[in-house]
Amino acid sequence: MRLHRLGPRGAERPCVFDSVGRSVDLSAEIGDFDHQFFATDGMARVATLSIDDFAGLPRLAQDRLGSPIARPGKVVCIGLNYADHARESGQAIPAEPIVFFKDPWTVVGPNDDVLIPRGSTKTDWEVELGVVIGRRCRYLQSENEARGAIAGYAVSHDVSEREFQLERGGQWVKGKSCETFNPLGPWLVSADDVATPGELRLWLDVNGERKQDGSTSSMIFGVPYLIWYLSQFMVLEPGDLINTGTPAGVGLGATPSAYLADGDVVELGVDLLGSQRQTFRNAD
Numbered sequence: 001m002r003l004h005r006l007g008p009r010g011a012e013r014p015c016v017f018d019s020v021g022r023s024v025d026l027s028a029e030i031g032d033f034d035h036q037f038f039a040t041d042g043m044a045r046v047a048t049l050s051i052d053d054f055a056g057l058p059r060l061a062q063d064r065l066g067s068p069i070a071r072p073g074k075v076v077c078i079g080l081n082y083a084d085h086a087r088e089s090g091q092a093i094p095a096e097p098i099v100f101f102k103d104p105w106t107v108v109g110p111n112d113d114v115l116i117p118r119g120s121t122k123t124d125w126e127v128e129l130g131v132v133i134g135r136r137c138r139y140l141q142s143e144n145e146a147r148g149a150i151a152g153y154a155v156s157h158d159v160s161e162r163e164f165q166l167e168r169g170g171q172w173v174k175g176k177s178c179e180t181f182n183p184l185g186p187w188l189v190s191a192d193d194v195a196t197p198g199e200l201r202l203w204l205d206v207n208g209e210r211k212q213d214g215s216t217s218s219m220i221f222g223v224p225y226l227i228w229y230l231s232q233f234m235v236l237e238p239g240d241l242i243n244t245g246t247p248a249g250v251g252l253g254a255t256p257s258a259y260l261a262d263g264d265v266v267e268l269g270v271d272l273l274g275s276q277r278q279t280f281r282n283a284d
Contacts, residue, residue: 001016001046001047001190001192001193002187002188002190002193003015003016003187003188003190004017004065004068004186004187004188005032005065005066005067005068005069005070006062006063006064006066007066009066009108009109009112012032012066012070013025014030014031014037026046026049030042030045030046032070033068033069033070034069034071035070035237035238035239037238038134038239039136039239041134043151043152043190064109064111064112065109065110065111065185065186066108066109067109067183068154068184068185068186069132069239069241070239071104071105071107072104072107072132072240072241073104073237073239073240074101074240074241075103075106075240075241075242076099076100076101076102076230076234076236076240076241076242076243077099077100077101077158077176077242077245078097078098078099078221078242078243078244078245079094079097079098079172080094080245081094081097081098081220081226081244081246082218082219082245082247083218084214084247085245085246085247085249085250086220087248088250088253089252089253094220096229097226097229097230099230100171100172100176101176102173102181102182102243103176103177106176106177106178106181106182107183107184107241108183108184109185110186110274110277110278111186111276111277112180112183113180113278113279113280113281114157114159114180114181114183114266114280114281115178115179115180115281116260116282116283117161117178117179120161120163120164120178121163121259122162122163122164122251122257122259123160123161123162123259123260123280124159124161124162124250124251124252124259124260125157125159125160125206125211125212125250125260125266125268126157126158126159126160126204126212126250127156127157127203127246127247127270128157128202128243128244128245128246129153129156129197129200129216129223129243129270129273130153130184130241130242130243131150131152131153131223131241131242131244132153132154132240132241132242133150133151133236133238133239133240133241134149134151134152135149135238136236136237136238137149137227137230137235137236138236139231139232140231142228143224143228145228146223146226146228147191149236150223151188151191151238152188152189152190152191152194153188153189153191153194153197153270153272153273154184154185154188154189155184155186155269155270155273156182156184156241156243157182157183157184157266157276158243159180159181159182159183160175160181160250160252161174161176161178162251162252179283183278184241185274185276186274186275186276187274189272189273189274194272194273197223198216198217198219198223200215200273201213201214201271202215202216202246202270202271203268203270204249205266205267206266211249211250211251212250212268213247213249214247214248214249215247220245223242223244226242226244260280262282263281265277265278265279265280266278266280
């Protein structure tokens with residue numbers, strides 16, 4: 001099941017594909033893919049709909065793809081979760097997950113322009129596996145319990161400004177929370193349609209040149225462990241997004257370092273989850 005949202009910013013309509021690949025507008029049935037949807041077992045409700053029997057539901061022509069979920073309550077990110085990325089960053093492999101937050105307002109559509117912040121010279125790319133939480137997670141007892149809390153998976157682009165993040169003191173959030181810095185989608189693919197989330201290929205190109213090519217099999221901490229771990233420190237709410245880290249190949253790790261400029265085009269994707277394409281523009 002591939003959930004997606006179509007329409008202009010702020011007016012996206014929740015959709016699911018029918019048997020012939022047309023986008024079916026579910027807004028009259030479920031409202032939106034938001035906290036309330038996930039908290040009331042919305043994934044199961046959509047799965048039980050006989051979409052092809054709902055002749056009255058509108059089929060939508062292709063429009064702008066928004067984020068496949070409405071604004072998450074929080075975006076929790078995991079740093080240095082691939083050993084090769086830790087090495088290229090000159091960092092030790094962490095003994096426990098490195099956790100930081102990203103402003104939920106950074107979440108935009110998968111093909112929206114990304115704005116390079118004013119004064120930035122080190123805007124960088126990071127393809128990641130995004131995980132959307134499907135039920136409240138508080139002091140989970142096991143990784144197996146954590147598996148049952150996953151609503152689905154999506155391609156997530158954890159755009160970063162390295163000077164703001166690493167050279168300006170304080171927390172990483174400064175380099176992670178600039179506007180438009182988290183394109184998400186194109187779809188939220190339900191957990192039951194991703195049999196092996198620990199064996200997905202991730203890739204990213206800049207202006208047609210391959211920069212990242214990795215696999216979630218190289219994660220230091222797998223998805224169920226991350227959800228279990230986070231639940232020991234915070235309550236994960238339905239609809240929250242977890243960015244699970246990036247493989248090697250970011251601009252920071254290049255020799256010499258290489259960063260994004262106005263007009264650059266970044267394309268990225270994850271097996272089974274689709275792909276994204278963004279043009280980077282200088283912020284006004």
